[in-house]
Amino acid sequence: MKKKKSHKLKIAILCVLVLLLTGCQTTLTDKDNNAVQNPETGQSLTENILCQPTNEKTVKLYEENGVKIEDLPKCTEFSITSGGYEGLWTSIFVKPLAFVILWIGKHIGSYAVSIIIITILIRFLIFPLTKKMSVQSELMKKAQPELQRIQKKYANKTDQESMLKQNQEMMMVYQKYHFNPFTSCLVSFIQLPLFFAFLEAINRIPAIFEENFLGLQLGTSPIVGFGTKTIFMYILLMVLIGASTVFTFKVNESMQSAGASSKMMPVFMSVIIIITALFMPSALGIYWVVQNIFAIVQSIIIKKGMEKNRGKA
Numbered sequence: 001m002k003k004k005k006s007h008k009l010k011i012a013i014l015c016v017l018v019l020l021l022t023g024c025q026t027t028l029t030d031k032d033n034n035a036v037q038n039p040e041t042g043q044s045l046t047e048n049i050l051c052q053p054t055n056e057k058t059v060k061l062y063e064e065n066g067v068k069i070e071d072l073p074k075c076t077e078f079s080i081t082s083g084g085y086e087g088l089w090t091s092i093f094v095k096p097l098a099f100v101i102l103w104i105g106k107h108i109g110s111y112a113v114s115i116i117i118i119t120i121l122i123r124f125l126i127f128p129l130t131k132k133m134s135v136q137s138e139l140m141k142k143a144q145p146e147l148q149r150i151q152k153k154y155a156n157k158t159d160q161e162s163m164l165k166q167n168q169e170m171m172m173v174y175q176k177y178h179f180n181p182f183t184s185c186l187v188s189f190i191q192l193p194l195f196f197a198f199l200e201a202i203n204r205i206p207a208i209f210e211e212n213f214l215g216l217q218l219g220t221s222p223i224v225g226f227g228t229k230t231i232f233m234y235i236l237l238m239v240l241i242g243a244s245t246v247f248t249f250k251v252n253e254s255m256q257s258a259g260a261s262s263k264m265m266p267v268f269m270s271v272i273i274i275i276t277a278l279f280m281p282s283a284l285g286i287y288w289v290v291q292n293i294f295a296i297v298q299s300i301i302i303k304k305g306m307e308k309n310r311g312k313a
Contacts, residue, residue, distance in 0.1 A: 025200045028065055036065055038209075043219045043281055046203050050082065050098050051075035053206035075207035078102050093197035098205055105207070112213035115202065115283060116290050122194055123294040130295075134302045139179040146173045199284065208283050218283040225282065237285050241277045244292035245270050248299075 028036040028047040035044045038058060045061060052072045053059055062069050073082045080099045085091050097118070105114035123130075147170060154166040173179075202208055209219025215233035217225070225234030249270060277285055 025203050028062065028067065030065055036061055038219065043209060043221065048204065049206050050095065050204045051078045051102075051206060053210065055206075055210050058206065058210070075102055075205060076106055089197075093193060094200050094204065097197050097201040101201060102205065102207065110213065111205075111208045111211050112216075112218060112283065112286055115208070115287050118198070119287055119290045120294055122198065123291060123298065126194065127298060130298055131302050134299065136179060139177045143173050143177040143179050146176075198287065202281075202283055202287065209281060213282075213286070216282040216286075218286075219281050221279050221281055222285065223278045234282070237282060237289070238274070238277065240289045241285055241292075242270070242274045244289050244296065245273050248292045248295055 026047045028045040030036055037044050038061065045058070047065075047067060049062075049067075049072065052069050052074050053062065054075075059069055073079070078099060080091075080095050082095070086095070101111065101114050101118055104117055105111035108114065150166060150169045150173065154162050157163070157166075211218045215230035216237060217228075220228070220234075222234040222238050225231065225237075228234070273288075277288065
């Protein structure tokens with residue numbers, strides 16, 4: 001019982017840390033406290049950008065709303081130390097990622113390709129964690145029938161002795177299958193800072209949103225892009241976002257519990273993600289597609305590896 005409480009406490013602390021670390025990006029607002037949008041791209045501008053925009057209309061919007069653009073470095077000259085120390089989260093996570101994106105983009109001539117490269121590199125870095133989480137999910141799937149029997153056995157018993165026995169029996173099942181519920185959660189929380197840092201770095205770099213890539217204006221959201229001459233590319237981006245999101249859930253479906261609510265969750269999450277993608281800049285859409293495709297490939301490789309190990313056993 002005490003061990004279970006300890007796990008819950010550690011998970012709660014991790015949740016608090018993630019919330020404290022993230023959310024440093026702020027939206028530029030006008031005197032009426034309304035979000036300022038770029039009329040050409042439909043993008044809600046970020047107030048605490050890391051470097052100077054070069055588009056004259058964008059610069060004017062920032063200056064009209066109290067941002068001193070001249071105090072910021074040019075995006076091509078941005079470094080990790082630009083702007084000085086801005087707190088643990090920004091200085092250790094966001095700025096280094098922003099610097100790498102800008103550095104690679106400057107040398108290869110495309111910030112969109114830089115986003116793709118960094119996304120793949122991050123997925124490679126967290127591959128051991130992803131593999132560990134997948135193995136834990138597979139172990140949980142094996143243990144699920146026994147855990148459900150225990151839960152059913154003590155369903156109508158709320159006294160302390162019965163609850164203690166239930167926890168003891170469940171811990172025995174965890175030990176039997178070498179499943180650690182805390183480790184599984186910990187792996188997920190380790191990935192969260194990387195995920196949020198990447199998204200924030202993209203949102204705070206104006207140079208990304210001023211670039212065109214394969215007919216996509218990276219600062220333009222698909223909902224705005226549908227009204228442009230390159231509508232087909234924005235439709236294609238949305239199709240890729242939708243298909244890769246659904247397929248990502250599909251390849252991991254066998255590792256989920258069989259409950260009706262569990263089966264509905266991927267559908268619900270896919271719909272939410274697709275709707276959200278309509279209103280987010282295309283740069284983030286490209287990031288989402290690339291990381292989904294890589295995640296799908298990783299999942300297939302991991303599942304095949306586990307099947308081979310079962311065959312040998």
